Amino acid sequence: MFTHERQQRIVALLADQGRASVADLATTLAVSDDTIRRDLNTLAALGLLQKTHGGALSLDVPNMRRGARAAVLPEVKQALGRRVAALVTPGQTLMLDAGNSLLAVAQALPDVPLTVITHSLDIAQLLSEREQVKLILLGGEWDASQRLFRGATMLAMAQQYRADLAIMGACAIHPTLGVTASDESDGAIKRAFIAGSARSWLVSDHSKFGEHAPYAVAPLDAFERIFTDRDPQLPLAPNTTLTLLTETTHG
Numbered sequence: 001m002f003t004h005e006r007q008q009r010i011v012a013l014l015a016d017q018g019r020a021s022v023a024d025l026a027t028t029l030a031v032s033d034d035t036i037r038r039d040l041n042t043l044a045a046l047g048l049l050q051k052t053h054g055g056a057l058s059l060d061v062p063n064m065r066r067g068a069r070a071a072v073l074p075e076v077k078q079a080l081g082r083r084v085a086a087l088v089t090p091g092q093t094l095m096l097d098a099g100n101s102l103l104a105v106a107q108a109l110p111d112v113p114l115t116v117i118t119h120s121l122d123i124a125q126l127l128s129e130r131e132q133v134k135l136i137l138l139g140g141e142w143d144a145s146q147r148l149f150r151g152a153t154m155l156a157m158a159q160q161y162r163a164d165l166a167i168m169g170a171c172a173i174h175p176t177l178g179v180t181a182s183d184e185s186d187g188a189i190k191r192a193f194i195a196g197s198a199r200s201w202l203v204s205d206h207s208k209f210g211e212h213a214p215y216a217v218a219p220l221d222a223f224e225r226i227f228t229d230r231d232p233q234l235p236l237a238p239n240t241t242l243t244l245l246t247e248t249t250h251g
Helices: 001-018 022-029 033-045 074-085 098-106 121-129 153-156 184-193
Strands: 019-021 049-052 057-058 093-096 114-118 133-137 142-144 148-150 164-170 170-173 178-181 197-202 215-218 225-228 241-244 247-249
Touching: 001 019, 001 022, 001 033, 001 049, 001 057, 019 022, 022 033, 022 057, 033 057, 074 098, 074 197, 074 225, 098 121, 098 153, 098 164, 098 197, 114 121, 114 153, 121 133, 148 153, 148 184, 153 184, 164 184, 178 184, 184 197, 184 215
Parallel strands: 093 114, 093 164, 114 133, 164 197, 197 225, 225 241
Antiparallel strands: 019 057, 049 057, 142 148, 170 178, 178 215, 241 247
16 A cells, blocks of 8 residues: 555544544554554644544544544533533523534533423433423434434424524634534524524534534624634634633633
């Protein structure tokens, strides 16, 4: 296998799995650990991956499978979930987007009276035993790969509801193109949740910033707060608050 072919395989494997160790890549590609390390250095310099201790992380987050995205920065997602959930107040009606960051928010929600509207089966299952949560699960066509409901029926149901707060995830976040989605149906439900809520918050780890996907969701000034783990250096509107894991700043 030529060097460029091996490096293409590495990028493809990371896009499929989210992350991989040097040892696993060396075994899969039948080369030495040192060869893989040299490949990772080359690919990192080209901006095609992020090196980690003992391996690498894909930077092609918008096009990852859901299972692969779960492997990206799981500790950060949990910390962001706790930070967001701590600001939810009793009695609110929430629209919760699907995805691993939003599942972390749901896990950390306080045990207080809430109404939660979602199309995510994982979030619904998690909250189904909360006695103080009124749960509204939006049904429709089942998407097994993303573990959510989608389609015209689900979208029509979502448009019937109104909420105090939409808590949204993102496939990609760009300084001028705003929040975008890699799937047309996902873009449509995100737009419906934002349109149906008095306020919207955006939750994302730093791996989504600087990227864009084909389907528009909303400009950055549609969000009252943006929660992330690193300062993305975005040109924020005065009405948007950037909340990092360690501090809060205003646009």
